Amino acid sequence: MKASRLLFPALVAALAACRPAAPAAEEPLVHTDFDSLVGWVPDAATLRTEQAHSGSYAVRVDEGHEFGLTCNRMLGEASSRRLLGVHVEAWAYRTGEAGGARLGIIVSDPTTNTNVVDAGVDLEAQLPKPGQWYRVQEDITFPPTVQYQHRLTTFLWRSAASAPVYLDDLTITGRY
Numbered sequence: 446m447k448a449s450r451l452l453f454p455a456l457v458a459a460l461a462a463c464r465p466a467a468p469a470a471e472e473p474l475v476h477t478d479f480d481s482l483v484g485w486v487p488d489a490a491t492l493r494t495e496q497a498h499s500g501s502y503a504v505r506v507d508e509g510h511e512f513g514l515t516c517n518r519m520l521g522e523a524s525s526r527r528l529l530g531v532h533v534e535a536w537a538y539r540t541g542e543a544g545g546a547r548l549g550i551i552v553s554d555p556t557t558n559t560n561v562v563d564a565g566v567d568l569e570a571q572l573p574k575p576g577q578w579y580r581v582q583e584d585i586t587f588p589p590t591v592q593y594q595h596r597l598t599t600f601l602w603r604s605a606a607s608a609p610v611y612l613d614d615l616t617i618t619g620r621y
């Protein structure tokens with residue numbers, strides 16, 4: 446099953462959770478330590494304090510929360526130049542089996558409601574052991590059809606993880 450965000454319009458509507466980056470192309474498109482979102486985003490149910498890589502908060506998915514707090518930005522607002530792709534970097538922590546949990550990266554066309562990119566970071570592959578924070582990263586290439594008005598959506602997805610999975614210190618930079 447693909448984690449299409451288009452199937453979860455309510456969650457997508459609940460966010461705009463990322464801090465706007467500076468317009469310079471070299472600045473990250475998305476950067477958050479999740480602590481800064483506390484008291485700012487309308488639905489902070491997945492911001493938790495049991496584990497954190499920085500500060501007090503990280504985002505958590507579990508059996509009651511299929512998706513973590515989602516970041517959704519228009520590509521043209523995030524980058525002043527055409528993107529060839531993005532580099533995604535974050536810290537992640539699993540408490541049990543990762544079960545296919547992933548940091549999803551989707552680019553969607555809002556006019557056709559279709560995904561142009563459906564990619565992400567496979568946490569099962571990048572978290573060798575439970576109970577430990579790991580730096581995870583992935584280069585994602587965009588097709589030449591990506592456009593200014595397309596939307597970049599980033600979210601932690603539980604998939605079949607049987608125990609909570611945490612994510613913190615998310616940075617997405619453009620590849621040009």
Ligand SMILES: [Ca+2]
Nearest residue numbers: 478499500502
């Ligand atoms: Ca944090």
